[in-house]
Amino acid sequence: MPALPLDELQITEKDPKTGKLRTVPALHPDQKADRCFVLYKPPPADSATARVEEYLERAAFIADDLDWLLGLPHKKFWCQVIFDETLQKCLDSYLRYAPRKFDELATPPSAVSEMQQRLHRSVFLTFLRMSTHKESKDHFISPRAFGEILYNNFIFDIPKMLDLCVLFGKGNGPLLQKMIENIFVQQSSYYNDLxxxxxxxxxxxxxxxxxxxxxSEGTSTAPQRLAEKVRMxxxxxxxxxxxxxxxxxxxxxxxxxxxxxxxxxxxxxxxxxxxxxxxxxxxxxxxxxxxxxxxxxxxxxxxxxxxxxxxxxxxxxxxxxxxxxxxxxxxxxxxxxxxxxxxxxxxxxxxxxxxxxxxxxxxxxxxxxxxxxxxxxxxxxxxxxxxxxxxxxxxxxxxxxxxxxxxxxxxxxxxxxx
Amino acid sequence: MNDMDLPRLTGALRSFSNVTKQDDYNEESADLMLKRSKLQKQISDLGLTWNKIVKFVDDNLEKKEVQIVNEDLKDILRAAKQIVGTDNGQEAIESGAAFLFKTFHLKDCVGHNETKALNQMFGPFPSSSATAACNATCRIASHFSEDRLTALVQMTEEQNGDRVLFGKNIVFSFDMHDLDHFEELPINGEADAQKVISLDY
Structure with a gap:
């Protein structure tokens, strides 16, 4: 019997409140683990021990959590992605604040560089998995539902895609191209957003x-403060x-x-x-x-x-x-x-x-x-x-x-x- | 300049376009504390509870030995109390004590990795308490073979061994866009202006 797409799959489980068996969609908030992803903050500009330690602690939490996420079975992964807001904020904070190479910050300590590399790879793989609707013969989401899931839950948006390109496009261009093309193919609303x-x-x-x-700042007829008239x-x-x-x-x-x-x-x-x-x-x-x-x-x-x-x-x-x-x-x-x-x-x-x-x-x-x-x-x-x-x-x-x-x-x- | 304030095109798009979810990040300032407490819960959920350690000792040692080991168990609980604090109740102290036992069960001293693990779990902690917990765990461990201790800890650990990480075979490149070399695009400005600037940076 052919496998059903995840968006149509139902599972039977014990209701934690009543103890009775119930049938629920596989994609259901109750299937989300209580994980609590933390926000990403970039490496400190200096090598002050306390700030470095805080960076390492925070980054280790994220890297461990993403490894856990990437090891989840298909349906658990998607429940987490759709229903865990802390995960979405964590990924978004990485895209926002991860240093670009052209920022040219001071060379960080080796422990920081190694952690940053570990995180960089895990974040990319997470976005790769989130842009893949067919993971295997038995694990897939129907294209239409996939497009809606991505769009309705802001899993991808235009600024995120721009960030992904500037962060990962140099070394992982062909793969990233497939990811972004697939997102636009499965959800044409992204063209409207663009x-x-x-x-x-x-x-x-x-x-x-x-x-x-x-x-000049438009043709407003409102009175301007004197200071505003001085253009630098x-x-x-x-x-x-x-x-x-x-x-x-x-x-x-x-x-x-x-x-x-x-x-x-x-x-x-x-x-x-x-x-x-x-x-x-x-x-x-x-x-x-x-x-x-x-x-x-x-x-x-x-x-x-x-x-x-x-x-x-x-x-x-x-x-x-x-x-x-x-x-x-x-x-x-x-x-x-x-x-x-x-x-x-x-x-x-x-x-x-x-x-x-x-x-x-x-x-x-x-x-x-x-x-x-x-x-x-x-x-x-x-x-x-x-x-x-x-x-x-x-x-x-x-x-x-x-x-x-x-x-x-x-x-x-x-x-x-x- | 704060790294987080670097001007970004995508920062402007997030602020001024209508195509993103407008998240409030201010509430997450204490997320590290919350994460640490979640982690403690995760560890206790894994199954290595303080009760299981006590039962393991009771079931596997002679009564005379148990009395001696009980003192060491109390030392670990005392250390956990100092590290975790009393605000979080007995459950949190026992959960912390189980974590200390797990961390030190095959160690002679508090090394760098153990300090890091404790720091990640509890935040800043008194080193004397960590040393006391380590010594007490060592004394307890001396009553058992390494295999039996490993079995105690592993039987309760999350079954991670057979999990396959998505993308583990993907070839990933760390190469990132950098500033291009500007020699490729000389200044096509006014002739006199070109004499002013040196290209020899």
Missing amino acids: DETVPTILQVFSNILQQCGLQ TPSAMPLQELRDVVLYLCDTATTLWAFLDVFPLACQTFQKHDFCSRLASFYEASIPELDSAIKKRRQEDSKLLADLWQRLSHSRKKLVEVFHILINQICLLPILESSCDNIQAFIEDFLQLFSSVLQEKRFLRDYDELFPVADDVSLLQQASSALDETRTAYILQAVESAWEGVDRRRASPVKESP
């Missing part, structure tokens, strides 16, 4: 510009504030890139919000100002400035790569993969997308540096004989003019076929 999240990402861009005094430019702001802005930019650029790198199918949803041109505008407004602010501060903490400049350069590269992933996914890949009949729409998208960013000269230079626009145009020319040469020439000319008056130091373009 659609709702993109405006907040764009708001983060606006907030960074506001912090840099490069964008990156060049004038205290070094620590500049540092915060650059750290925020660095995390934002890296996290966005890590997510789209693992899950490029999200690109269409991003572009529904005109993301490419808004990204280019943001780049154009923020990067030259921050660049210049760091360069001008030659009298201040040189080590910190060098670090900030490296982070800014990294952020630039990631933002440019985000743009490229979007272009690649939205226009270039469909052109390469489609038959001759239906590529015109994608070519039109490409031309419109580039036309919309031609005034962002600094962005255009940096993009062209890593992903020569001429190569993409050449691809279009090969794909379609009916290409509007006037428009492509206009785009190429605009790219060339963006380089005018600039010492062109072309780096090796990223070797990557679209």
Whole structure:
């Protein structure tokens, strides 16, 4: 007899209150163990013994509890995942506060590093198990119920998926890709959530510009306090504030890139919000100002400035790569993969997308540096004989003019076929 | 800067988007204390209770020996009382005493691992009490073979041996995204600006 999916499975057990036999769904709150997961806190910034001990104690609790969880049979595991709020908070706190490698904190004591590695693996395996609806021939959840369980219980949400990509995407990309794709396939509501999240990402861009005094805070007619009128430019702001802005930019650029790198199918949803041109505008407004602010501060903490400049350069590269992933996914890949009949729409998208960013000269230079626009145009020319040469020439000319008056130091373009 | 305050994109998404569960984390400030008490309960639920230890002694020793060992058992209970405190009642003291017996039953002294285990279970504790409990357990253990002691502790332990951890064969990489080398993207800014900054960091 074929096994039933867990969501349809019933079990017969003794009622703890009455002692009589009863039949209950296998997924039932009573099946949850009283475990009490603690919240994750990151390793301390210093090596003070008390703080290190507290970190180790807390982390050991979590690592032991996750090992216990991963050793549970399928149905017990899912009861714990669905009904134990402390587990969900524990996992969420790890995603929030686990140090990213680019945070560049001081090297922790070896005991802390070892514990952090143990935790890192256990957290990943827990998320892997939670994104798997078919564990074996006999242990599975029906796809529809699985999608509802994940979504209705916030087992995954968009910020969690972004965190997973930035924490685990480098070394475990292929597996993570399967996990995230499966989550979106089984629960299409996550696309709606992504659609709702993109405006907040764009708001983060606006907030960074506001912090840099490069964008006013809307068109409110309410009276402003005098202090609010004083906008701090990156060049004038205290070094620590500049540092915060650059750290925020660095995390934002890296996290966005890590997510789209693992899950490029999200690109269409991003572009529904005109993301490419808004990204280019943001780049154009923020990067030259921050660049210049760091360069001008030659009298201040040189080590910190060098670090900030490296982070800014990294952020630039990631933002440019985000743009490229979007272009690649939205226009270039469909052109390469489609038959001759239906590529015109994608070519039109490409031309419109580039036309919309031609005034962002600094962005255009940096993009062209890593992903020569001429190569993409050449691809279009090969794909379609009916290409509007006037428009492509206009785009190429605009790219060339963006380089005018600039010492062109072309780096090796990223070797990557679209 | 506090590590927890590092500015994150996902922090903003959690705060300002409508797609996450809005959890309140403030109430969890005392979660370590709660966890320790849960752990004590878990240990007692495992089955190695103080009564089982007393019965084991009664069943396996001559009456004369039992009288001597009873003094050692009292020492362990006394130590547990000092470590656990009296606020939690006799049950918690006996549960703590069973844990001390379990921790020290094959040890000569309070080593690093034992200190860690006690710390995890009880939080900070007086070392003299731990030493007293260790010595008393040693004296009790001297009346039994190692196999019999192991059998006493193991028969009550959770049956973990045959559990298969999900993902134990998954190849996991600890590699994480780091800052990219910026040489790949030189400054395409104004020509004069490039002369100001040194790339030689």
